[in-house]
Amino acid sequence: MNSTFEKDNNASGPIGIFDSGYGGLTVFKEIHRILPQYNYIYLGDNARVPYGTRSFQTVYEYTKECVFKLFDLGCNLVVLACNTASAKALRTIQQQDLPPGKKILGVIRPTTESIDQYTKTNKIGILATQGTVLSDSYKIEINKFHPKIEVFQHACPFWVPLVENNEIDSLGAHYFVKNDIEQLLTQSKEIDTIVLACTHYPLLLPIIEKYTPQGIQILAQGELVALSLADYLQRHLEIEKKCSRGGDLQFYTTDDPRAFEEKAEIFFGQKVHAANIKV
Known part of the structure; x- marks a missing residue:
């Protein structure tokens, strides 16, 4: 070969x-x-x-x-x-x-390299699949470039199936998105930036924005x-x-x-x- x-x-x-x-x-x-x-x-x-x-x-x-x-x-x-x-x-x-x-x-690197341009509190949230969260890749990469930034992660196992089954505005989507965002934000009241660390998640952006408090930036990777x-x-x-x-x-x-x-x-x-x- x-x-x-x-x-x-x-x-x-x-x-x-x-x-x-x-x-x-x-x-x-x-x-x-x-x-x-x-x-x-x-x-x-x-x-x-x-x-x-x-x-x-x-x-x-x-x-x-x-x-x-x-x-x-x-x-x-x-x-x-x-x-x-x-x-x-x-x-x-x-x-x-x-x-x-x-x-x-x-x-991952294109996202982590530029993350310091968005956060003022140096507290960011990561919403991702279980595999990405367990890998700690975002924590490792962000710490490499920006050691002052603290990273909080939460896995959203239902989001990809919701998107792939075109249930992006269903009652289930609203329930899980609201619940997962709340769980992420309970880890720190100072999170001011959330990274959508899965390429499916931008399709849920209208709902994500609805349940994310004002003042918190949401970054899609594309x-x-x-x-x-x-x-x-x-x-x-x-x-x-x-x-x-x-x-x-x-x-x-x-x-x-x-x-x-x-x-x-x-x-x-x-x-x-x-x-x-x-x-």
């Missing part, structure tokens, strides 16, 4: 966007809005979702398989538009598995990740030159493409055409 990568080391290719399912489309939407000139391939591992409750080893293996599939499809740069994959798999893949000339980025990617490409021209241009968008799923297309429109904001792919 590596010999193929080495042979095609200088060939340009699309930017790969990976997620365990649909949520990464909210990040991809912002990346495409800010950087529309590039070609992209999105891969959703819908057949094996959810990742949030799986072990570190399983998430690592699944993520690696999908990332290498994107490499096979010609991508030189892959963005893990998934908090769980970024928390449980990114570092290991970067350190152990990357073929020559290939790069992989996550969504724009932060997109701006960080734009900056990364400006600083790493050797990578930017290997990202093909033309605005072509391709969508792949490991599950039923018709079902993917129906839900993807909710996340991406426009109709998409998808194909099935084996990893």
Whole structure:
């Protein structure tokens, strides 16, 4: 496999966007809005979702398989538009598995690097899946960049199913969102910024805003990740030159493409055409 990568080391290719399912489309939407000139391939591992409750080893293996599939499809740069994959798999893949000339980025660092620009009390809340919370990735990364900031976390296990079943304005959604926000805020009365550390959560934003006290900022990751990617490409021209241009968008799923297309429109904001792919 590596010999193929080495042979095609200088060939340009699309930017790969990976997620365990649909949520990464909210990040991809912002990346495409800010950087529309590039070609992209999105891969959703819908057949094996959810990742949030799986072990570190399983998430690592699944993520690696999908990332290498994107490499096979010609991508030189892959963005893990998934908090769980970024928390449980990114570092290991970067350190152990990357073929020559290939790069992989996550969504956690772009968020943690800039968090000090938003909080005045140095107390922030993280709403995420159980896997992301248990990984402590946000605490570790924020402490690395901003040791004065205190991080409070709360897992929201019902939010992803609510979004994926299009129950985003149901009574159940209102109940769980209100309850989870209250539980987070009981950890500290000084929290002034909440990070939505799951790419599904922006679809619940109207309800989240309803139950979040005034004066508390709510940060979705899409724009932060997109701006960080734009900056990364400006600083790493050797990578930017290997990202093909033309605005072509391709969508792949490991599950039923018709079902993917129906839900993807909710996340991406426009109709998409998808194909099935084996990893």
